[in-house]
Amino acid sequence: MxxxxxxxxxxxxxxxxxxxxxxxxxxxxxxxxxxxxxxxxxxxxxxxxxxxxxxxxxGEFWANRNVSFELKRGQCLGLIGRNGAGKTTLLKMLSGLIKPDTGRIEVHGRTGALIALGAGFNPVLTGRENVFVNGSVLGVTKREMQRKLDEIVQFAEIEEFIDSPVRTYSSGMQVRLGFAIASTLEPDVLIIDEVLAVGDVGFRTKCYNRIFKLRNKASLIFVSHTMSHVDRLCSHAMVLHSGQCHFLGETNLAIDKYNTLFTSQAKPEQVAPGVEVHSVRFNGMENPQITTLSGADALTISMVTSLPSRVQELEVTVSFLDMSLDLISQASSRFVPSKLVTAKNPHVIKVHIPAINMGSGKRLLSIALVSSLTNEILYWGHGSWEMNVMNKVFVPTPSMLSAEFSLETAPG
Incomplete structure (x- = not known):
């Protein structure tokens, strides 16, 4: 056990x-x-x-309340939730920086924590001196720190600056050094907040590879707003909402709960004066959520609108987002030779995408209408519709999807 x-x-x-x-x-x-x-x-x-x-x-409020969980060696718990949900407060209590007002926390073994940018560093001391200070705080002998020093410096990639004061380090360099110290000392419990987002892509890849290696020997608590990283790294996850545990269980279910909280708010819709949107249909249906498309399936979007006379040419962009509202792929008439010229209201805008070549999962759709001549945003439904994409094999998602665009006067 x-x-x-x-x-x-x-x-x-x-x-x-x-x-x-x-x-x-x-x-x-x-x-x-x-x-x-x-x-x-x-x-x-x-x-x-x-x-x-x-x-x-x-004047008081609960930052966390009635939070309970257990974490065993070899497990990685993902902590997800909106900004202000209480994630960082919980991490600070777990790392011993602040004391809980209620309940009880037990942490066994050596703990490595990377919570706040520059936390644990004395800005006046050099990087080398801060390495030894951090080691002494964790109960590591000077001899052991001396033995680990080269590995820490090489992993952090700051060989030229290790003897410079930390106050001269960029935010990325501080994250490099902090993670290198926390992970190289082989902690029993490793706590990582979303500070890794500061690092460049190459260093983040190194960090995630090391986390994978540590995961079998330690307990990890990982905070991120990037759900793909949470899904990849964590054995299970907790959704914090208003300081309380909203869900604790399998990672994919926790991500679904998080996305439900995130997208349950009213989605922003921007409509310029004189513009009316009468209907939007996806393959003939008003609600694309009930449709599951594979990579070989086509998607036809029909949008009936009334446009003001000041709009002479139209640019249409359809964007596919993940549930965190990050762009996955899009199709735009900007890159089509023929122009979409307006005529008599109401107009029917049609976008035909022959194949939905993208990875599986829930997707949010955005539609933007822009005046080509003035760049005025006429309509923007940002993540206003939801649909499912299912591919049996891995499909690399292109940044731009091939599509056909048309603009006509509605019949009748």
Whole structure:
């Protein structure tokens, strides 16, 4: 049976929005804790600490509440959620930087953490000196750090700057050094926040390869807004929403829950004055979500619109996004020789894509109408429709899809 290295039980943390009140509450809580420790007999006759700590005072809010999970050696937990969901607060409690107000945290073994950019570094000290300082904080002997130094410097690729003050490092260099230290010391628990997004593509690839190697020997907690990385690295995932555990389970199901939260908000739609969109159909249906297309299937989009007289030529772009609203592929009339010239309202805009050659998964569709002569955005439905793409084999997604465009006057 695998060893449990991280255990959280009903963990909660609250903060105060007002600085003065926060300082006063901190002093009051510290004195209360000290009083209870020194006067156990009197403490038995006062309000239980648990009851008091579970109450919010004026100006307070829960950053995390009732978060529970276990993480065994060899497992990687993905933490996903919107900005402000409580991910970084939870990581700080797990790494021991702040204390939880409620619940209990157990972390066994050596912990390596990469949470905030430049965290753990003294900007005045050189990179070499910071390596040894970080090692001593983790309980690593100077002799062992000396033995690991070359490997850390080579992995971070900062040989020329290791004896320069860290304050002269770029953000990418700080991330390189921080990850190299945290991962090279072979931690039992490795905590990684989304700071890896600062690094370049080559270094991120090195980091992910090392994470794969560490995953069998350690417990990993990984935070990212890139769902493909979470799906690739994590054995399971937790969705945090408003500081609470919204879902804990299989990674693909957690990503679906996250995307549901993300896309459940009203999707932005921009319509210029004088423009009306009467209908949009996908292969004859108004809701493309009920259709699953394979790479060999065609997609025809028909859009009935009324355009103002100031629009003489039209440019149409159809974009396919992943559920995080990142662009996957698109088709645009900008690259078609023939122009889409307006005539009498209402207009029927047709986009025919002969083959949906892209990877499998849920896709969001965006449609943009732009005046070719003035670049005025006439209509923009950003991620306003959802559809499913299913390919039995891996299909590399092209940046541009081949498509046919037409603009006609609607019959009748």
């Amino acid at each position: 695998s060893e449990v290295l991280v255990r959280c039980e009903n963990v909660g943390k609250k903060f105060c929005r007002d600085l003065k009140s926060s300082l006063w509450y901190g002093v009051k809580d510290s004195l209360t804790d000290l009083f209870r420790r020194n006067q156990p007999a009197m403490a038995a006759n006062t309000e239980p600490a648990g009851d008091a700590i579970n109450k919010l005072r004026a």
